[in-house]
Amino acid sequence: MTGRSDLPHQTVKVEKPSGRAIVFVIDDDVSMRRSLSNLFQSVNLDVAAFGSAQEMLQGKLPEVASCLVLDVRLPGLSGLELQTELAKLNLHIPIIFITGHGDIPMSVKAMKGGAVDFLTKPFRDQELLDAVVAATERDRKRREVEKTVANLQSLYDTLSSREQAVMKLVAAGLMNKQVAAELELAEITVKIYRGRVMKKMGARTLADLIRMAEALGICSNHPE
Amino acid sequence: MGSLIASAMLFVFPFAVLAYFFAPPPFNLRVDDPQTLPVIVAFVVVSIVGTHLIEKVRRERNVALEAAARLRHGEAELRDREKQWREIFEHSPVMHFIVNTTGMVLNVNTFGATQLGYAPSELVGHSVLNVFLEDDRPFVRERVSLCIETVGQSHTWEIQKIRKDGSVLWVRESAKAMQGADDKLVVLIACEDITERKRTETALRRSEAHLAQAQELSRTGSFGWNVATGEVHWSKETFRIFQYDPSTKPTPQLVVDRTHPEDRADVRETIERAVQNEEDFEHEYRLLMPDSSVKHLHAVVRATRTAFGDIEFIGAVTDITAAKQAEQQLRRSEAYLAEAQHLSHTGSWSWDVHRLEFVYRSAEIDRLFGFDPGQSVSIETIRSRIHPDDLPRLQDVPRQAIIGNGGHFEYDFRILLPDGAMRRIHSVAHAVVGSDGNVSELIGTHMDVTEQHAARERLERALAALHESEQRFRDYAETASDWLWETGPDHRVTLLSEHTSAAGLPASEVVGLLRWEIARDFDAEPEKWHQHRATLDARLPFRDFIYRTLTQMGSPIYVRTSGRPFFDADNNFLGYRGVSTDITATIRADQAERELRKAQAELAHVTRVTTLGELTTSIAHEINQPLAAIVTNGEACLGWLGRETPDLSAARRSVEWIIEDGIRASEVIRRIRALAKKGEIEMVPLDINDIVQEVIALVTRELVGHQVKLRTELAPALPLILGDRVQLQQVITNLVMNGIEAMQMVRDRPRELMIQSSRDDMGHVHLAVTDCGIGITEDDADRVFNPFFTTKSSGLGMGLSICRSIVEAHGGSLSIARKQEPGATFQFVLPFHKEVVS
The missing domain is CATH 1.10.10.10 (Winged helix-like DNA-binding domain superfamily/Winged helix DNA-binding domain)
Known part of the structure; x- marks a missing residue:
C-alpha cells in the first residue's frame, strides 16, 4: 500500500479502487459512525452506516464490491457474532475490525473468522483507508471469480x-x-x-x- | 145669755176695783203718785162706755134670738138630712176628701182615712199633699188649681197615694171645685182604689213587654191564625222577621210570598196538611228577603180550638239564621282547629279526674297515639302505648291537681307505636275547678316534639363533638409542642401556657415582651430576624422558626416556634397564636448527625473513587470515542480540502463535528471529575430519572463490554426528590455495577439488567435495579449491607453499606426486593420533595 509520510496533515492517498465500491460502517457510537462516514466520503467511497449489526442485516447487500468496518464491542449482536452470522449466510464480505482496547484472543478469533484487518484505536486513518481499499479490491476479485464461475456454470448447464x-x-x-x-x-x-x-x-x-x-x-x- | 155675762162682768168688775182699793192689800191700788190718777180716769171712762155697749149688745141679742127661733125648725130638718148624707159620706166605699184652695183637708170620710191607714182627725187640717208621692205633688197641685179655675167641672185622673205605713195604692180621683157654705171654694175629691186593676194592668203590660222583648231577643215572632175567620195576628217581631211594615194586614199569603222559591212548595204543603188534619206542626224553611239575603226560620205551630169551636193556629217563628251561620262557622272553625292540630301535631284533651276518663279528645290525640281518629279506643289501649317509664308521671298529674286543687302542669312523655317508632310528647295541662270548688277536669294539649327533640339531640351531639374536637386539638397542640402562646397586635406576648416553666422560661417573665426581646440571637442573625419581622408585618403564618434564648438559669436553649395570625369577625388583626418547642436536644442531635454525615460523605467519596477505578476501562473508552472521532473528522476535513476543487461545505461540517466531539469529551471528563470531587453535599430537588440517565451514560461501555443488555422502565413525570446528585449517582452506579458483576458468569441466558423507576401512593419514589445473575444466598442477604462485606476478590466491601447510609441520609431506605435466581433486585425508596411552607 501507500507509504506513510512524516508530514503532518498529510493528504490521505487513496489508490482508487477500480469501479464502484461501498463501505459499510457499523458503530453504535454516533460520533464514530459519523466521522468514519465522513472520512470515507472524503475519499470518494460510498458509505452505508448502521448503529447495529441487526440494522445492517435487515437491509439487502448490494451486488458491488464492498467491505465492512465495525467495532468489536457492539451492543446486541457483537462484531464477532456478526462475523459468524455472515459466514453462516454465505456472505463473504471482507471485515475490518476496529477496537478501542483490543486483546489478543479477540484478534486471533477475528482473523480466523476471515477478517481482513484488525485496527486498534487510536489508529492512523491512512491505515484504515488502506485496509478498506485492500478489502474492497479483494472483494471485487472474489466477485469477478464468482461471476466467471457463474457464467461457466450457466454454459455448463446448457x-x-x-x-x-x-x-x-x-x-x-x-x-x-x-x-x-x-x-x-x-x-x-x-x-x-x-x-x-x-x-x-x-x-x-x-x-x-x-x-x-x-x-x-x-x-x-x-x-x- | 150674753147680756147676763156682760152684766155679771160689770158687776164683778166694780167689786174687783173696790177690792183693789179697799181690801187689805194683797196688792195696793193707791194713788200715791201722779200716775194713778190717769188710771182712775180711764177706769171711769171705760165703765161708762162699757155700760153703753152692753145695752146695745143686749138689743141685738134679742133680735137674734127671734131669728134663731125661726130657724130652729128648719135647722132640725137640715140636721136630719145632713146626718143621712154624713152616713153615706162616711161609709161610702169611696174615699172622699174635701180640701180648700190651699189643699188643706177640710174633711175626709172614715173609709177614706181608713184606706190610708189614718184616723180622719189625723188628716183633717193637714195638707192633702201628704198622702201623695213626692214626685206626684206638683201634679196634684196643678190638678187642684185646674179644678179651682173651672169651678163646677169634674176632672178625673189616676194617681198613687201613700198609706201611713208607706205602702202605695193606686186611685182614680174625680174632683170638682164648688162654692162652700161660707162662700169659700172647696174641692171635693172622690177616690176609687184601683190598685188591684193597676197591678193586673202593669203585670199584663210587663208580661207583654217581656214577651215582645223576648221575641225580639230570641228573634221569635208569634202569630195566630183563625182559619175559619181568616183572622191573622202577627207579633211585632213577626213583622220584623218577615220584613213587612207592621201596619200591613197580615195574611198567610205574605208568608208564602216571602218564602224562598225552593222551599215554597214544602211550606204550602205543610200548611195545607196542617189545616186539613187540624194538627200541630213544626218546620224549617228559608226566606228570600227583598235584599236577596236568605233567612232561615224555624216555626212551631199548635192547633187550638177557639171558644167558638174554630180551629186556630198559634205559633212561634224563630229566625235561626244567626244560629245556622254560627253552626256553620263553628263547624268550619272546628275543621280549622282540627287541621291546625293536625299540622302542628298538637292534640287537645280533657280528662275527668274523678271518673278517670276522657271528657274530650281531639282527633289529633288519637293520631299521636297511632290510632285512626274515630276508632273506639279504650283507656287501657291508650295507656299501653305510653312508655312504661313515663306512665307513673302521667298518672301523677291528676293526683297533683286534686291535691293542689288546681295548678298548671307541663311534662314530657313518650309514646311507643306498634311499629317500634317512638314519639316524644310535650304536654301542657291545667286543672279546671268545677262549681263545687273542687278540681273536676284537666284540660291540656299533647304536642309531638319528636322532631324538636331529635334536633336538640343533634345539636347537643354537635356541641359535644365540638367540645371534644376542641379538647382533641388542645391535646394535639399540647402534646405536639412544649407550650402554647399568644401575642397581641403589637407582637407582645399576651398569653403563655404553663408548660414553659418546664423549659426554664417562666411565663411571668415572658408575658409582655416582644417576641424578638425573648430571643438572644437577634444580633447574631439579624437577617433571619429581619425576614421574620417582615413575615409578621405581612401577617402571614410562619412555621418552624428557630431562635436561641437563655433559660432563667442562663443556659442557652433553642426554641422552634410556629404561629398563625388571628382576626376578629371584622377581619381586624388581633395577633398571633402558636406553639413552641424546646428543640435544644434536637439541635444538639442534629449537630452530632452532621458530624456523622460528614464522615459518611468522606467514606462515600473514597468508595466513589474506588468505583471510578473499577470503571477506568469504560472511562477511557468514553474519552477515546470522541477523541478518535475528532481525529477522523480532522483527516476527513483535510481530505475535503485537498481535492482538486475543495469541498468547503463538507470541510466545514467536519470541523463542526470536531467541535461537537470535543465538547462531548470534556463533558465526560466533567462528569468523572464530579464523581471524584470531594465536595459539600448539596441537597437540591432532583428528578430520579435524570440521575438514572447520567448513570447510564457512565456505565454504557461497561454494559457493552460485559455483553449486558440494559432495559429501562422509567415512569414519566415523577415527583421531585430532594437529594445530592453525585451521591445518588453513586448509589445507582454501585447497584448497576454489582448487577453487571453478578451476571459475569452467566452464559446460558442473555445478560439483562433492568432499571425501573416508579412512585407509590404514600409519597415515595422507587428505584429498582434488577439483574439476572447468580442471586444472593440467604446468609449473604443479611450481611450484604454490612461494612467490609464483599464477595468480590477486589473491592473494599463498603459499596452497599455506603449506599444504604446515603439513601437513609436522604430519608429513604435501601433493601433487597428479590434475591433468588435468576438474579436479584435492589431497590431504594425516597420521599417526595415537599415544598417548604414559609
Whole structure:
C-alpha cells in the first residue's frame, strides 16, 4: 500500500479502487459512525452506516464490491457474532475490525473468522483507508471469480448429460478412446460430443476447457 | 145669755176695783203718785162706755134670738138630712176628701182615712199633699188649681197615694171645685182604689213587654191564625222577621210570598196538611228577603180550638239564621282547629279526674297515639302505648291537681307505636275547678316534639363533638409542642401556657415582651430576624422558626416556634397564636448527625473513587470515542480540502463535528471529575430519572463490554426528590455495577439488567435495579449491607453499606426486593420533595 509520510496533515492517498465500491460502517457510537462516514466520503467511497449489526442485516447487500468496518464491542449482536452470522449466510464480505482496547484472543478469533484487518484505536486513518481499499479490491476479485464461475456454470448447464459426462472425463485428461470406453460409446461419437462441448462452453483449446472444469469444480481426481 | 155675762162682768168688775182699793192689800191700788190718777180716769171712762155697749149688745141679742127661733125648725130638718148624707159620706166605699184652695183637708170620710191607714182627725187640717208621692205633688197641685179655675167641672185622673205605713195604692180621683157654705171654694175629691186593676194592668203590660222583648231577643215572632175567620195576628217581631211594615194586614199569603222559591212548595204543603188534619206542626224553611239575603226560620205551630169551636193556629217563628251561620262557622272553625292540630301535631284533651276518663279528645290525640281518629279506643289501649317509664308521671298529674286543687302542669312523655317508632310528647295541662270548688277536669294539649327533640339531640351531639374536637386539638397542640402562646397586635406576648416553666422560661417573665426581646440571637442573625419581622408585618403564618434564648438559669436553649395570625369577625388583626418547642436536644442531635454525615460523605467519596477505578476501562473508552472521532473528522476535513476543487461545505461540517466531539469529551471528563470531587453535599430537588440517565451514560461501555443488555422502565413525570446528585449517582452506579458483576458468569441466558423507576401512593419514589445473575444466598442477604462485606476478590466491601447510609441520609431506605435466581433486585425508596411552607 501507500507509504506513510512524516508530514503532518498529510493528504490521505487513496489508490482508487477500480469501479464502484461501498463501505459499510457499523458503530453504535454516533460520533464514530459519523466521522468514519465522513472520512470515507472524503475519499470518494460510498458509505452505508448502521448503529447495529441487526440494522445492517435487515437491509439487502448490494451486488458491488464492498467491505465492512465495525467495532468489536457492539451492543446486541457483537462484531464477532456478526462475523459468524455472515459466514453462516454465505456472505463473504471482507471485515475490518476496529477496537478501542483490543486483546489478543479477540484478534486471533477475528482473523480466523476471515477478517481482513484488525485496527486498534487510536489508529492512523491512512491505515484504515488502506485496509478498506485492500478489502474492497479483494472483494471485487472474489466477485469477478464468482461471476466467471457463474457464467461457466450457466454454459455448463446448457450441456446435455452425455456432453457433461464427456466434458468431465476430457477435463480429467482422458483420451477420446478412454472416454469412449468409459462411457461405452463409439470413439467417433465421443469426438462429436467433445466438439459440441467445446463449442457450447466457448473453449478454444483443451487447456481452456480444463481450466473451466476446474473453475466449476467438476474435475474428478481421475488418475491421469 | 150674753147680756147676763156682760152684766155679771160689770158687776164683778166694780167689786174687783173696790177690792183693789179697799181690801187689805194683797196688792195696793193707791194713788200715791201722779200716775194713778190717769188710771182712775180711764177706769171711769171705760165703765161708762162699757155700760153703753152692753145695752146695745143686749138689743141685738134679742133680735137674734127671734131669728134663731125661726130657724130652729128648719135647722132640725137640715140636721136630719145632713146626718143621712154624713152616713153615706162616711161609709161610702169611696174615699172622699174635701180640701180648700190651699189643699188643706177640710174633711175626709172614715173609709177614706181608713184606706190610708189614718184616723180622719189625723188628716183633717193637714195638707192633702201628704198622702201623695213626692214626685206626684206638683201634679196634684196643678190638678187642684185646674179644678179651682173651672169651678163646677169634674176632672178625673189616676194617681198613687201613700198609706201611713208607706205602702202605695193606686186611685182614680174625680174632683170638682164648688162654692162652700161660707162662700169659700172647696174641692171635693172622690177616690176609687184601683190598685188591684193597676197591678193586673202593669203585670199584663210587663208580661207583654217581656214577651215582645223576648221575641225580639230570641228573634221569635208569634202569630195566630183563625182559619175559619181568616183572622191573622202577627207579633211585632213577626213583622220584623218577615220584613213587612207592621201596619200591613197580615195574611198567610205574605208568608208564602216571602218564602224562598225552593222551599215554597214544602211550606204550602205543610200548611195545607196542617189545616186539613187540624194538627200541630213544626218546620224549617228559608226566606228570600227583598235584599236577596236568605233567612232561615224555624216555626212551631199548635192547633187550638177557639171558644167558638174554630180551629186556630198559634205559633212561634224563630229566625235561626244567626244560629245556622254560627253552626256553620263553628263547624268550619272546628275543621280549622282540627287541621291546625293536625299540622302542628298538637292534640287537645280533657280528662275527668274523678271518673278517670276522657271528657274530650281531639282527633289529633288519637293520631299521636297511632290510632285512626274515630276508632273506639279504650283507656287501657291508650295507656299501653305510653312508655312504661313515663306512665307513673302521667298518672301523677291528676293526683297533683286534686291535691293542689288546681295548678298548671307541663311534662314530657313518650309514646311507643306498634311499629317500634317512638314519639316524644310535650304536654301542657291545667286543672279546671268545677262549681263545687273542687278540681273536676284537666284540660291540656299533647304536642309531638319528636322532631324538636331529635334536633336538640343533634345539636347537643354537635356541641359535644365540638367540645371534644376542641379538647382533641388542645391535646394535639399540647402534646405536639412544649407550650402554647399568644401575642397581641403589637407582637407582645399576651398569653403563655404553663408548660414553659418546664423549659426554664417562666411565663411571668415572658408575658409582655416582644417576641424578638425573648430571643438572644437577634444580633447574631439579624437577617433571619429581619425576614421574620417582615413575615409578621405581612401577617402571614410562619412555621418552624428557630431562635436561641437563655433559660432563667442562663443556659442557652433553642426554641422552634410556629404561629398563625388571628382576626376578629371584622377581619381586624388581633395577633398571633402558636406553639413552641424546646428543640435544644434536637439541635444538639442534629449537630452530632452532621458530624456523622460528614464522615459518611468522606467514606462515600473514597468508595466513589474506588468505583471510578473499577470503571477506568469504560472511562477511557468514553474519552477515546470522541477523541478518535475528532481525529477522523480532522483527516476527513483535510481530505475535503485537498481535492482538486475543495469541498468547503463538507470541510466545514467536519470541523463542526470536531467541535461537537470535543465538547462531548470534556463533558465526560466533567462528569468523572464530579464523581471524584470531594465536595459539600448539596441537597437540591432532583428528578430520579435524570440521575438514572447520567448513570447510564457512565456505565454504557461497561454494559457493552460485559455483553449486558440494559432495559429501562422509567415512569414519566415523577415527583421531585430532594437529594445530592453525585451521591445518588453513586448509589445507582454501585447497584448497576454489582448487577453487571453478578451476571459475569452467566452464559446460558442473555445478560439483562433492568432499571425501573416508579412512585407509590404514600409519597415515595422507587428505584429498582434488577439483574439476572447468580442471586444472593440467604446468609449473604443479611450481611450484604454490612461494612467490609464483599464477595468480590477486589473491592473494599463498603459499596452497599455506603449506599444504604446515603439513601437513609436522604430519608429513604435501601433493601433487597428479590434475591433468588435468576438474579436479584435492589431497590431504594425516597420521599417526595415537599415544598417548604414559609
